[in-house]
Amino acid sequence: MEEKKRTVTKVQSSRKAASEAAEEVKATGKKVEGMTKAEEKSKATTLRIVSAILWLVAIACEVLAILVVFRALRLPGLEKARIWWILGFIVVDFICCVIAGLLWKKASHLDPFSGKNKFLFFILSQLGAIMAAVCLLPLIIIVLTRKEDKLDKKTKTIVTVVACILLAIACLLGIDFHPLTAEQKADAAQQLSSFEKVYWTRYGHKYHLYEKCQAIRNSTDISYSEGEEIDGEYVPAVRVAMDNGCTGLCAFCARDAEKEGKDLKGIVLEDGTIAGADETANDLTVAPEE
Numbered sequence: 001m002e003e004k005k006r007t008v009t010k011v012q013s014s015r016k017a018a019s020e021a022a023e024e025v026k027a028t029g030k031k032v033e034g035m036t037k038a039e040e041k042s043k044a045t046t047l048r049i050v051s052a053i054l055w056l057v058a059i060a061c062e063v064l065a066i067l068v069v070f071r072a073l074r075l076p077g078l079e080k081a082r083i084w085w086i087l088g089f090i091v092v093d094f095i096c097c098v099i100a101g102l103l104w105k106k107a108s109h110l111d112p113f114s115g116k117n118k119f120l121f122f123i124l125s126q127l128g129a130i131m132a133a134v135c136l137l138p139l140i141i142i143v144l145t146r147k148e149d150k151l152d153k154k155t156k157t158i159v160t161v162v163a164c165i166l167l168a169i170a171c172l173l174g175i176d177f178h179p180l181t182a183e184q185k186a187d188a189a190q191q192l193s194s195f196e197k198v199y200w201t202r203y204g205h206k207y208h209l210y211e212k213c214q215a216i217r218n219s220t221d222i223s224y225s226e227g228e229e230i231d232g233e234y235v236p237a238v239r240v241a242m243d244n245g246c247t248g249l250c251a252f253c254a255r256d257a258e259k260e261g262k263d264l265k266g267i268v269l270e271d272g273t274i275a276g277a278d279e280t281a282n283d284l285t286v287a288p289e290e
């Protein structure tokens, strides 16, 4: 079998002394930071506030674009360049939506929402996509239903096509294809101290116990983390992986670990199920995350 060149990157806490961290970077490549629970929560809150502000800006741009459509806004050169004003507002609207959606998703993985109420969880975890629709769809509907005296046909077509394309992109980027519930994260947090070291790939959504796992064998960009103590709180390796977008344990690794006799009971697997859940339901009492 041919050996491919790969980088294996250690991901560790931000609290290590800068010099020590710099040295580790030199030795192993780039790194991602781990956080305590309190840090995760406060970072998630910040990200959510920024998202909310960006969505407000996006809605403001949408309103401005609609006002231009209705000729209710006086802007320099508006009559000659109406289409450019409308497109300009739509593009800013779109950019704000995309950034807000991505930040919102990041926050949802740092500090996940409870999955107990499935409907609420769906709304909150997919808010990026929903807000993209709120920030662009009304404008599209208004442009499409306007009479020709408000917008000429060419302007109408261009604005509609551009807005629809941007809406599709913003929605896709806003969807969380791997939503994580607070319960899953708590489940994992309870059990994951047993894994001292885990690996994941940049765009992967599962973490691995073995660097040689067949799912990541051909990946060239591997990150890893090791459990460590930060301010008296133990930050398990898997939590760092989860902060970086992983939602469950790789099925191949789970199988190999079981062969080795490791106890995986309570671990969230890559398909969202919990290992050993059918065997002993009593052992799965989950401690709520503080």
Ligand SMILES: [Zn+2]
Pocket: 207, 208, 209, 210, 213, 214, 215, 216, 250, 251, 252, 253, 254
């Ligand atoms: Zn694996």
